[in-house]
Amino acid sequence: MKASTTQPVIALKGLVKRYGIGDAEHTVLDSVDLVIEKGEFIAIMGPSGCGKTTLLNILGLLDRADDGEYLLDGTSVDTLSAGRRAHIRSNQVGFVFQNFNLVPRLNVIDNVALPLTYRGMRRLKRLKEASRMLSTFHLSEREYYMPWQLSGGQTQRVAIARALVNNPSIVLADEPTGNLDSRSSHVIMEELADIHARGNTIIMVTHNPDLTSYASRVIRMLDGRIDSDTKTPRATKPATAPKKRLDATMASSEKKPAKKRTRKTKKANKS
Ligand SMILES: Nc1ncnc2c1ncn2[C@@H]1O[C@H](COP(=O)(O)OP(=O)(O)O)[C@@H](O)[C@H]1O
């Protein structure tokens, strides 16, 4: 990462992506211009097929544009070597994709710890980090489960824990709460909001208008173009407050009720 704080983290100019050839060719991203500053929380909305996932894939260096310019931290991604692109993908970007499958032969904690192996972190430290992340998502009791033993919502939360364990500076989330109930959705949104509050950049595709209240900017796409781009007043406070409340709720169920405060309480009855 570069030291500069003034240049945008992402700058797209005339970005074009086409699929198919000849008569079957169609333009999926049609000259997209977009500047994203460090620390923005962007919600991307738009009808199915308008190019949202294609855009995220290009932003995350999983795919390349056919035309136009993409500057990441001021550097044209076209000039990056394959090794450098891979390094950025594993160190700087966190992907939260809807169908981001877990590795079936690894248990939950090893799945979450996986991105840390690319950093050369020792196993014990990796497991500790993974465990911390899983507890954030209230999945501590599932650490040694295998992926097939999880419900759909739990699988998704594990995948998200894995995407965030690296503390990525850019999080790309493609309908991260798509299959989740409202409570699980908010657990995930609180975590994204927390990462955002630490100064990182979040770009999230969502169909759920409620979730745009977490965003500082809402971009609507239509037919491969940006149709509208609105900074939100953040009327709804960023989620740090609700998160604390949530954590407190979860913690209080583990703690003894605070009756009279004695200096040393025996832990014998702790459940
Ligand atoms: N690998 C591909 N090959 C051909 N067409 C594709 C491919 N990926 C996406 N498309 C097409 O590009 C358009 C945009 O897709 P996508 O970015 O997934 O839209 P969204 O995420 O907004 O629903 C769609 O018409 C889709 O069918």
Ligand SMILES: [Mg+2]
């Ligand atoms: Mg999509």
